[in-house]
Amino acid sequence: MSTFYDDVILKDPRSASPTRIADVALLEPKTRQLVQQIIAAAQAMGVSLMVYETYRSQARQQELFDNGATKLRSVGVHNYGLACDIVRAIRGEPSWKGDFSFLGQLAHSSGLIWGGDWGDPTIQHSFLDAVHVQRCTVARQPALFAGTWYPDDAYNPYTDDSHLLFAAAASPKPSRSKPARTAVASHPRKKS
Numbered sequence: 001m002s003t004f005y006d007d008v009i010l011k012d013p014r015s016a017s018p019t020r021i022a023d024v025a026l027l028e029p030k031t032r033q034l035v036q037q038i039i040a041a042a043q044a045m046g047v048s049l050m051v052y053e054t055y056r057s058q059a060r061q062q063e064l065f066d067n068g069a070t071k072l073r074s075v076g077v078h079n080y081g082l083a084c085d086i087v088r089a090i091r092g093e094p095s096w097k098g099d100f101s102f103l104g105q106l107a108h109s110s111g112l113i114w115g116g117d118w119g120d121p122t123i124q125h126s127f128l129d130a131v132h133v134q135r136c137t138v139a140r141q142p143a144l145f146a147g148t149w150y151p152d153d154a155y156n157p158y159t160d161d162s163h164l165l166f167a168a169a170a171s172p173k174p175s176r177s178k179p180a181r182t183a184v185a186s187h188p189r190k191k192s
């Protein structure tokens, strides 16, 4: 199966870029469409947003890890064109100030997982990233990173069976190993 990751990202000269990339061309097309819808919807609500980071290389991930800006040493969902950091635009400058719960609502209604609750607000998450959205569940991440899974156009993380398994895994039963929800892609804040 050919994927956007194989066909576009890996062939792009920026795939090894050590610097931040905000180009939506490196977002998987459905992710890109949903991100653009969210930004338009926020604009209609009177909130100006901007894309802060789309694709992220392993080189940049390692640098952010070394700087303590992420808990994930190896590539995250950003590396696959399936995650985007969306911040406020204040006079053209990125801003992380204020409440981003509206972004969570827009993400949810668009079919993107929000880093403010990782798709499950009933769980106490140890790590939150209020400007991050992604088009896969946390439970799918190991398969994504292993190269055995990539979402198709029809994929919606909120109807993903493995999302339900993830929620079930959060129950006190000790039989399942701990999901990797604490080791998710982080947002670099103002490190770049």
Ligand SMILES: [Zn+2]
Pocket: 078, 083, 084, 085, 129, 131, 132, 133, 185, 186, 187
């Ligand atoms: Zn992010």
